[in-house]
Amino acid sequence: MDRDALREGHEHETEATCEIGEQTRARGELFFLPEKITEVNKIVDATKTLIVEIRADSAHPVRAELDRYLKALIERLQCSSEFASRVDAFKLDLLERPEVGDLAAEAWSNLREFLVRDANSEDSRIRRQVGAILADISAE
DSSP states (O other), X not given: OOHHHHHHHHHHHHHHHHHHHHHHXXXXXXXXXXXXXXXXXXXXXXXXXXXXXXXXXXXXXXXXXXXXXXXXXXXXHHHOHHHHHHHHHHHHHHHHSHHHXXXXXXXXXXXXXXXXXXXXXXXXXXXXXXXXXXXXXXXX
């Protein structure tokens, strides 16, 4: 058998092996997908629990760390015009994304639906709150 025939046979074999490897990897990834979803759900649940703990405890260490971070961020924004410009450019880029517009439209639609539904309800939360505010104002 000549060298060209051997080389051609080897190239065909390598391509077939790569194709089988890709198919196996794809099946393997799908096989482990439920496990990955379970892990993501655990992370989401742990995050929710942490947020509840932080909200309930004004002295929570994460809250204190977030306060320090935000104070440093505010100071950096006030002291560094270059940093402030980069943040502003990021903000503008973010606001131009269609996903942000879609999210804002959906949020507005949901709020509007809630307001209409609540206003038409016998036991309107908005009416109760406005009544309480007006009662407080008249009491002063």
